[in-house]
Amino acid sequence: MFESAEVGHKVEKAAYDKEEPGLREALLNAQFDLSAQGKFAVLILIGGVDGAGKGETVNLLNEWMDPRHIRTVAYGDPSDEERERPMMWRFWRSLPPRGQIGVVFGSWYTAPIVDRVLGKSTDIQLGHAIDRILHFERMLSDEGVLILKFWFHLSKKAQKKRLEELESNPHTRWRVTTLDWERFKIYDKFSKISAHALRETSTAHAPWTVVEGSDPRYRSLTVGKILLEAMRKRLKQKAPPKEPTEAPPFVPVVDNLQLLRSLDLTQKLDKKTYEKRLEKYQGELNLASRNRKFRNRSLILLFEGSDAAGKGGAIRRITGALDARQYAVIPVAAPTSEERVQPYLWRFWRHVPRLGRVTIFDRTWYGRVLVERVEKFCAEQDWMRAYSEINEFEEQLVESGAIICKFWLQISEDEQLKRFKLREKTSFKRFKITEEDWRNRKKWNDYEAAVADMVDRTSTEIAPWTLIEAEDKLFGRLKVVKTVAERLEKEL
Amino acid sequence: MFESAEVGHKVEKAAYDKEEPGLREALLNAQFDLSAQGKFAVLILIGGVDGAGKGETVNLLNEWMDPRHIRTVAYGDPSDEERERPMMWRFWRSLPPRGQIGVVFGSWYTAPIVDRVLGKSTDIQLGHAIDRILHFERMLSDEGVLILKFWFHLSKKAQKKRLEELESNPHTRWRVTTLDWERFKIYDKFSKISAHALRETSTAHAPWTVVEGSDPRYRSLTVGKILLEAMRKRLKQKAPPKEPTEAPPFVPVVDNLQLLRSLDLTQKLDKKTYEKRLEKYQGELNLASRNRKFRNRSLILLFEGSDAAGKGGAIRRITGALDARQYAVIPVAAPTSEERVQPYLWRFWRHVPRLGRVTIFDRTWYGRVLVERVEKFCAEQDWMRAYSEINEFEEQLVESGAIICKFWLQISEDEQLKRFKLREKTSFKRFKITEEDWRNRKKWNDYEAAVADMVDRTSTEIAPWTLIEAEDKLFGRLKVVKTVAERLEKEL
Numbered sequence: 001m002f003e004s005a006e007v008g009h010k011v012e013k014a015a016y017d018k019e020e021p022g023l024r025e026a027l028l029n030a031q032f033d034l035s036a037q038g039k040f041a042v043l044i045l046i047g048g049v050d051g052a053g054k055g056e057t058v059n060l061l062n063e064w065m066d067p068r069h070i071r072t073v074a075y076g077d078p079s080d081e082e083r084e085r086p087m088m089w090r091f092w093r094s095l096p097p098r099g100q101i102g103v104v105f106g107s108w109y110t111a112p113i114v115d116r117v118l119g120k121s122t123d124i125q126l127g128h129a130i131d132r133i134l135h136f137e138r139m140l141s142d143e144g145v146l147i148l149k150f151w152f153h154l155s156k157k158a159q160k161k162r163l164e165e166l167e168s169n170p171h172t173r174w175r176v177t178t179l180d181w182e183r184f185k186i187y188d189k190f191s192k193i194s195a196h197a198l199r200e201t202s203t204a205h206a207p208w209t210v211v212e213g214s215d216p217r218y219r220s221l222t223v224g225k226i227l228l229e230a231m232r233k234r235l236k237q238k239a240p241p242k243e244p245t246e247a248p249p250f251v252p253v254v255d256n257l258q259l260l261r262s263l264d265l266t267q268k269l270d271k272k273t274y275e276k277r278l279e280k281y282q283g284e285l286n287l288a289s290r291n292r293k294f295r296n297r298s299l300i301l302l303f304e305g306s307d308a309a310g311k312g313g314a315i316r317r318i319t320g321a322l323d324a325r326q327y328a329v330i331p332v333a334a335p336t337s338e339e340r341v342q343p344y345l346w347r348f349w350r351h352v353p354r355l356g357r358v359t360i361f362d363r364t365w366y367g368r369v370l371v372e373r374v375e376k377f378c379a380e381q382d383w384m385r386a387y388s389e390i391n392e393f394e395e396q397l398v399e400s401g402a403i404i405c406k407f408w409l410q411i412s413e414d415e416q417l418k419r420f421k422l423r424e425k426t427s428f429k430r431f432k433i434t435e436e437d438w439r440n441r442k443k444w445n446d447y448e449a450a451v452a453d454m455v456d457r458t459s460t461e462i463a464p465w466t467l468i469e470a471e472d473k474l475f476g477r478l479k480v481v482k483t484v485a486e487r488l489e490k491e492l
Numbered sequence: 493m494f495e496s497a498e499v500g501h502k503v504e505k506a507a508y509d510k511e512e513p514g515l516r517e518a519l520l521n522a523q524f525d526l527s528a529q530g531k532f533a534v535l536i537l538i539g540g541v542d543g544a545g546k547g548e549t550v551n552l553l554n555e556w557m558d559p560r561h562i563r564t565v566a567y568g569d570p571s572d573e574e575r576e577r578p579m580m581w582r583f584w585r586s587l588p589p590r591g592q593i594g595v596v597f598g599s600w601y602t603a604p605i606v607d608r609v610l611g612k613s614t615d616i617q618l619g620h621a622i623d624r625i626l627h628f629e630r631m632l633s634d635e636g637v638l639i640l641k642f643w644f645h646l647s648k649k650a651q652k653k654r655l656e657e658l659e660s661n662p663h664t665r666w667r668v669t670t671l672d673w674e675r676f677k678i679y680d681k682f683s684k685i686s687a688h689a690l691r692e693t694s695t696a697h698a699p700w701t702v703v704e705g706s707d708p709r710y711r712s713l714t715v716g717k718i719l720l721e722a723m724r725k726r727l728k729q730k731a732p733p734k735e736p737t738e739a740p741p742f743v744p745v746v747d748n749l750q751l752l753r754s755l756d757l758t759q760k761l762d763k764k765t766y767e768k769r770l771e772k773y774q775g776e777l778n779l780a781s782r783n784r785k786f787r788n789r790s791l792i793l794l795f796e797g798s799d800a801a802g803k804g805g806a807i808r809r810i811t812g813a814l815d816a817r818q819y820a821v822i823p824v825a826a827p828t829s830e831e832r833v834q835p836y837l838w839r840f841w842r843h844v845p846r847l848g849r850v851t852i853f854d855r856t857w858y859g860r861v862l863v864e865r866v867e868k869f870c871a872e873q874d875w876m877r878a879y880s881e882i883n884e885f886e887e888q889l890v891e892s893g894a895i896i897c898k899f900w901l902q903i904s905e906d907e908q909l910k911r912f913k914l915r916e917k918t919s920f921k922r923f924k925i926t927e928e929d930w931r932n933r934k935k936w937n938d939y940e941a942a943v944a945d946m947v948d949r950t951s952t953e954i955a956p957w958t959l960i961e962a963e964d965k966l967f968g969r970l971k972v973v974k975t976v977a978e979r980l981e982k983e984l
Binding site: 027028029032055058059062063066067068070072073074079080081103105107116223317319320323324325326327328329330331336338339362413428487 | 553555564566595597804807815817819829896920
């Protein structure tokens, strides 16, 4: 992996001086076009060996281009707000929006590689982390992000020479600490493990470039030229690659509609039984939310269902059992302008709760495979890939301590019509029916197919779907509260 | 202050049951209108004595209304990201957007009152904190936020009775800790200091309501009715109070144009001297940014100037001396949709740097008193009040450790024309001149007056303006870098 970066690449000063001004101007112009087009983000990852010019390169990129449209993020120790969420949360929160360049120093590669080198993790854990990275970068690329990854390398000999030189100069001696020499001792191990990680993660859409770090002029020109070429190539594409590059995904059609249709919607509860049992489960839920063990967990509740299926009512039966200081209800509507320039899942990541907290989503990331699929707001390959992106997202949530319950509230077409008509007469304004509600209703069958596929593909052991027979409001609400209460009891 | 909340207010069950459903429906409808109008935010502050029903009331509001459009925020210990910024940062970051209700539990009143009660602060410090609060709430109100503050009170006798009752019941005994009794011992002091704070901060636009907390039915109806009335009244106003309620502010006209006109724009530097001196000051700047003492400070640089005055060039001479991992450059353009539904300063607060970091604003919060004033994007009373809001903002920044340098880059009309014409020929696309640039140019005199006023009114000892003679680019850039370097040296 690193062989070609140990051959002693060099650029003479004259050659550099000749090439640099043009490169710089071209980069600035490309950056301007990127910003003016506003169609994709550029993400530059900087990794590698200490002393190979990582920091210098980051500074150089900011010097060459317009620093006002570059977001440089250096990840050191996570803050406490970051520690209480999935590892990737901190990276999500600082992704560059479309039209901008993000320079990432100390990226999602640092912890997995360093942990493995120091023996804090196993090969299996490293493999798992690599899988996660592959998924993440695949997703970014599918969302149109141009990813460039640079690894700055120094041969063992060059590394040793560098440390010795720094030490021999009284002005730079302070820069060399015992830690540096300790790190040097594990050079081979570090080299082996990072080579492995790089090989595994050098993909067509997010390739690594290994840059020999000893000659500043060589490494600067190399990075600059690769960046320029990649940006220019992408800028020339008329539209972001909306068309599938591969054959359209094969969608196995199974008769999964039975899943929904076999629900027994006639189930009912009388008011008295409902109230008695609701009190019981709300009590259990309240107790669980104050359980000491819950301080190291979080709870994420997802609500989906057709219009008027009773999501709001079910949510209020949950919040009624909780302390308002502990939960947040996130109604998912049209994305804001800041959300629109980010990858699809960004607007959900920003609401991931800290430990000890509850987040309730009224409509969720499943909008991608429901309304966006049915209304054709996104291309088929985009919602098709959403299934695995979502599973991956939820897996990360669960690994960080979240308990996830997903509810689909099912009513019959007739019941919906009845509720619409009733709502038209009600004095509660929030229940007013809009034109859109009537329009959605006409696509009942399309939604039914989308729901069946969704449940099929995303009901995992760690984050199962619970289908709620919501024809009878009382029955539906109780089943929701009961499911959450029992789930919490089991998990804590 | 608390006398009327110790008389033993009570509401009988029958009366409550009669009133509650109508109130609830009315609140829901008002909440719907609030959300549909989207013209102002409602901010409900909850404070008071322990056991007087604060938490219960927060829960009740969420139960009565639609929790999906309420943001309940409970402020406990600040996170490390919050601790490294001004005290008010955490409150700014969770302000409700227009159309929503924010319920704040443990607000900006908690720390000042508790610190004073525990003897951690002096009367003078409490007074200072109260002034800050008055400014903050005045600003929120001017920005259209409807503020309601509820203080839940229990008489000393009632408080004692409550603790004793809880203790005598084996099921609730655990809720009473020795801390509760210790707090009870300082009841009088707490009461006296909070009464003082409440009196000082009960203003026409943000009045306190003291609610007797012993009877849940009474306190619930009281809060509900006051909230409803306030929302209804505001909802009926056709537009947010854009018209000044008082007489238009008196703007003293001083002949302050000399300030700018007396700048000696003929000052020049030759390339060689420039490069030598630039290197010196960049070196100093770099050294200062790595100074140990800087880890407990932050640096905020503000750049304003007419088009083509050379802000970008000056900024790059600053960033060139810093590590890209340490600074962020924030180009201020049109606000995003999330920024537009918040008070004006919100979009700048979100970029306030942590300790040890540098934030450079390319155009700033002074846009309010420059472009927004000249182009009449905001009403006169809005930009007039901006001066003091800005001073208050900068004071908070400085108190939290920030070093602020503000630069106005001045060129002559002729020089601007020359640069515009030159830019039209350049191959650097980012320098292209737009229609708007030509339009702005026609308002040269208006801008000049606005700048003179701005410098007059906001050049404070803690955050002074530096006027930069930018006619000669080299001279201007050097003065900027020199000013920052010298300022840092002085402060560290």
